[in-house]
Each structure stands twice: as structure tokens, then as C-alpha cells.
Amino acid sequence: xxxxxxxxxxxxxxxxxxxGVDPLPASIxxxxxxxxxxxxxxxxxxxxxxxxxxRKPRELADELVARMALDPPAYVAEMSVAGPGFVNFRLHxxxxxxxxxxxVEGGVDGYAAHDLGHGERxxxxxxxxxxxxxxxxxxxxxxxxxDALCRxxxxxxxxxxxxxxxxxxxxxxxxxxxxxxxxxxGEPIPEDGYQGQYIxxxxxxxxxxADPVVWAHQRVLADIGGALSSLGVEFDTWFSEQSMVExxxxxxxxxxxxxxxxVDKRDGATWLRTTDLGLDKDEVLLxxxxxxxxxxxxxxxxxxxxxxxxxxxVDVWGADHHGHVARLxxxxxxxxxxxxxxxxxxxxLVTIMKAGQVVRMGKRSGTFVELAEVVDEVGPDVAxxxxxxxxxxxxxxxxxxxxxxxxxxxxxxxxxYAHARIASIAKVAxxxxxxxxxxxxxxxxxxxxxxxxxxxxxxxxxxxxxxxACRTRAPHKVATWVRELAGRFHGFxxxxxxxxxxxxxxxxxxxxxxxxxTRIGLAxxxxxxxxxxxxxx
RNA sequence: GCCCCUGUAGCUCAGCGGAUAGAGCGGCUGCCUUCUAAGCAGCGGGUCGCAGGUUCGAGUCCUGCCGGGGGCGCCA
Numbered sequence: 275x276x277x278x279x280x281x282x283x284x285x286x287x288x289x290x291x292x293x294g295v296d297p298l299p300a301s302i303x304x305x306x307x308x309x310x311x312x313x314x315x316x317x318x319x320x321x322x323x324x325x326x327x328x329r330k331p332r333e334l335a336d337e338l339v340a341r342m343a344l345d346p347p348a349y350v351a352e353m354s355v356a357g358p359g360f361v362n363f364r365l366h367x368x369x370x371x372x373x374x375x376x377x378v379e380g381g382v383d384g385y386a387a388h389d390l391g392h393g394e395r396x397x398x399x400x401x402x403x404x405x406x407x408x409x410x411x412x413x414x415x416x417x418x419x420x421d422a423l424c425r426x427x428x429x430x431x432x433x434x435x436x437x438x439x440x441x442x443x444x445x446x447x448x449x450x451x452x453x454x455x456x457x458x459x460g461e462p463i464p465e466d467g468y469q470g471q472y473i474x475x476x477x478x479x480x481x482x483x484a485d486p487v488v489w490a491h492q493r494v495l496a497d498i499g500g501a502l503s504s505l506g507v508e509f510d511t512w513f514s515e516q517s518m519v520e521x522x523x524x525x526x527x528x529x530x531x532x533x534x535x536x537v538d539k540r541d542g543a544t545w546l547r548t549t550d551l552g553l554d555k556d557e558v559l560l561x562x563x564x565x566x567x568x569x570x571x572x573x574x575x576x577x578x579x580x581x582x583x584x585x586x587x588v589d590v591w592g593a594d595h596h597g598h599v600a601r602l603x604x605x606x607x608x609x610x611x612x613x614x615x616x617x618x619x620x621x622x623l624v625t626i627m628k629a630g631q632v633v634r635m636g637k638r639s640g641t642f643v644e645l646a647e648v649v650d651e652v653g654p655d656v657a658x659x660x661x662x663x664x665x666x667x668x669x670x671x672x673x674x675x676x677x678x679x680x681x682x683x684x685x686x687x688x689x690x691y692a693h694a695r696i697a698s699i700a701k702v703a704x705x706x707x708x709x710x711x712x713x714x715x716x717x718x719x720x721x722x723x724x725x726x727x728x729x730x731x732x733x734x735x736x737x738x739x740x741x742x743a744c745r746t747r748a749p750h751k752v753a754t755w756v757r758e759l760a761g762r763f764h765g766f767x768x769x770x771x772x773x774x775x776x777x778x779x780x781x782x783x784x785x786x787x788x789x790x791x792t793r794i795g796l797a798x799x800x801x802x803x804x805x806x807x808x809x810x811x
Numbered sequence: 812g813c814c815c816c817u818g819u820a821g822c823u824c825a826g827c828g829g830a831u832a833g834a835g836c837g838g839c840u841g842c843c844u845u846c847u848a849a850g851c852a853g854c855g856g857g858u859c860g861c862a863g864g865u866u867c868g869a870g871u872c873c874u875g876c877c878g879g880g881g882g883c884g885c886c887a
Binding site: 303305307308309312316318321322324325331356357358359360402403404406441444445446541542543545554555557558559560561562563565567568569571572592593594595596597598599600620621622623625663664665667668669670671673676680683684685687688690691692694695698699700701702703706738742746750751754757758761764765767768769771772773774775776777789810811 | 814830
């Protein structure tokens, strides 16, 4: 909570006590006013507290204002009552000038950083697409979302570990290798096999005598890793499902489940009685042939993550895995873990449009559009911001033609252009030998233009935006904030020259620092999104 | 049938229970003799899917309906 908010809330609380309001409201709401003509901040306490005290909201608000006027809170220039009983505070511009100082003192590394996590170790698993072919564009959403979420968690004091679960075991993997082998031998692709062009391309690459299973594994992971790298996404761990067969981790998980007394054998298969855990049906752990299911593997995998010392697991899945959520949580619970320590973020799916048509994604049919292809074409920044500007809870339509051809008016350039303009100001200042004096020597009260104050208002919101984005797992909130900050900077840039004719030395100094604070804000915001902040465009 | 997400401007989307619902794109119109016009400004555009409910106050919360997407495999 910004300091100013606490100051106002505390003053309001004092006035409520002095007026004998009892019981006090549980919290004192103080919000930024969306009515600038009425004030900078406002509180609706009077509306909430009036009923309990039997007074009219406006009367109570008037009394609060009168009381607070005896000892006005810091920064407050004027208090008034408006509407149904809002207490409005108009502040001296000094509170915004102090925001500037806070931003500069915090710097790119410290401003809007928090300690919400107290160093808690969080394992974030994302993408985890089947290693049976290249990533398709839609997977880019999980990659970029997961990575941005990790960056935000890190800034909020969590120890973050990025992880990719490689489902390199099971039916699909076998089909993939068999498809490659068949293509290499010039035989038809097996029924239910993978038909994409990449199968033919990779088969041609595969050396004679290579074990298709081993080679396919290595080839596909190199491809997936490369695509993610080009998007700026790097994982700490690529966790192999197959390795758990070899290490005995799957057997160990099964043994633990058996110890829970919830395991049955029937119809030739081994089941977990998830109905006893509140689900609609039981789930198979070992298939009739004795093969572990994906479900058992995933339980073992999450057990492993806990064993490695993570106290919070975040999985980012596409909504098409919705059906797996309840049973995995139940499975984790059966092992004695608190299911709430496993948090599953379901992202809504991406629809790809090309030439006005929906492109149906199917690795087996081979009709998908590769992520790597798109990133090559538009670059990581455009790809990232396009994914990140939208809430993960809404279905996203990724129009390839629009993203590619209109890339010149993509929001990413709008934001980056603001950063480039800042760099340009610094360059020109250097050329003209305009120094920037130490902040404590500069009179920030020169900053009075609405454009300047709006810019500072946005900068002052960043800490809350970051904390909120972290708590709600919503990186898009940072993305929309960055876009707004850039917009306000462009307005400032247009109306308020930093140097030149008609600008006093004092204004130049104050504005140079305002520009520096904006640079920090942009760098922090873009950094959290993994979008570059170029010095020239 | 049950579960999850969603419905806001022509389009794509924002919008901690607060006052007169915003942005970008598209359309029309202005602004480059000072730091990058990839910019700024103005105009036009809305029964926030529908109906109830809770509340001093609902785009926001609850219920029901309608529309869209996804899920309910011994696939992963």
C-alpha cells in the first residue's frame, strides 16, 4: 500500500474514533479518485459506516472532514465531501514529487519490488507440451505467460524454479518414434502416427543406424528448447517422465499410494479410489498391461517436486487439461500433501487465424503453425506482448496476418518507442552538454504540468500493480500498465520539452529526473514481461 | 447431464463492490523551424448477453436462462 494511502486511512480512522463511531469498519477504504476534478484520493468510509451509526452518510462525511481539519494529514491541501458521501482529498503536488524520489531511489532493481514470498521456493511448471513435434503457436501463450509470472514472482520475493515436464514415455512417444522410423525407411506412416512435414524433414536428418527412439527424443527436445529460447524463455529443469521409471520414482509413488489404502486392483488394472476423495469416478494408475498411466506419472512427478523442497507448486495448463485438475489434486492429497500447495492455472486456448480462416492445430495431422516460425517472423518482443496483453482467462485469437503485417503499429512498438525517446533525450542532453544535477539539488516543484503529474501518478501505481499481478497470477496487468505509462510519456514528450527554447534551467533539471524515473518504470515493467527496452528504433 | 472459462464501442481487449464505463485498431479531422510524427490532439461511436437478487451503491458479487470455447479416455 502506498504511504499516502496509509496516511489518509490512519487519519480517517482517528477521526472515526474521535467521533465515537463504534464498531469501526474493518478496513478504511482509500482509493485513487477517478474524478480528478474532485480530488486525488477519496474514501467511502462514511457510506459504509453511516448505517451502523445511524447517521446520514453525508453528515458523517462532513463531521469526518471537520475533525481531520483539526490536524490535517500530510500532503493534504483540501478535503471535501461530494456525491452520496465520499470524502475527497486534494493533495499538494509534493506527494507526486516524492513518488519520483522513491522511483529513483529504488531504481530498476528495487522499485516496485516486494517481499510477499519471503523467499518461499516455488516451482513453476509450464509449456510441458508432448515431445512429439515442434511447439505450435498456441504453446507460446503458456511459455510467455509462465515466464512472465516467474519474473513477477521473483520480484515479489519468491525463489522461483522454471520447469518443463517432458512426457517422454507412453503411447504417443512410441508413435512419434515409429513415425520417424517409417518415414526414414520410406514406409507409410503408421495408423494414428504423426503426419506432419517435420516428420519427413527429421527422418531425412536421422543418421543411418540411429535408434529412432533415442534420436527422436534428442531431436524434438532440441527443437522445442530452441523455439523457447528464441522467445527468451529458459528452463531450470527439463524433467523426464521416463527417468522416473528408471529411478524407481514411479514405483515409490505407487507404494505410497498403496499405503494410503486407496488402491484397488480390478478388471486387470490398478485403480486409485478417487471416489473416496470426493470425485465422480475412480482413476487408473496401472493399465491392464501393467503400464503406468500418465496420471500415475504425474502424481510421482509432483511428489518429486515436493521432495525437492518446493513448498508451492504452480502448474500452468491449457484449459483442455481441465479434466486432470481434480484427480491430480486428489492424488497429491492421497500422498499426504495439502492439495492447496499445488496451484493449477488453467489458461484458455488460443485460436489461430490465418487468411481469415481458423487453423486447426493437430500435430498428428501436421496442420499446425510452428511457434518458431512466428517468432522468427515477428521477433520475440511482438510475440510476447501480443500474448501478454490479454488475460489468461479469456480465449485469445491470434491472427497471424494481423500480427505480422501490422507489426508496425503493434502496441509493443508504442511502448518501446517511449523508451527510445528517453534514450534520445539523454543523448541530446549529452551532445548539448546539459548535465543532470544530483536529485537532492533539483527543485521538483517545477513539475506542475498535467502531463508531468499524470506520468508521476502512473509511476506511483506500479508497486501495487506488481503486487496485484503477483497475487492474482495476472501478468497482463503489468502489460496494460506499461502501455498506459508509455502513453502518458508520449503525451508529456509532446507537450513538455525537456530542453530548448522556452524551458528554464530549473524545468530542465526537474524534467530530466522525471524522464529518468519514467525510464526506470518502463525498464521494470518491460523487464517483468521479458520485452526488451531498446535505446533507439 | 455435470465441471471450468467467457459475453463490455464496428473489431481486439482493459476495467481491487464505488461517483459521468476506458484504451488500441478501423473511420473522419487537425498538429513536424526546438529532445525520433513508430508520436500528440479532436470528432463519431455503448440497453456492459437477458432476467431476477444481495447492497447506501453492481460491468464487477449470487441465482436462473441464452450464446461462444474447453473438459468429463486403461490419450497426454
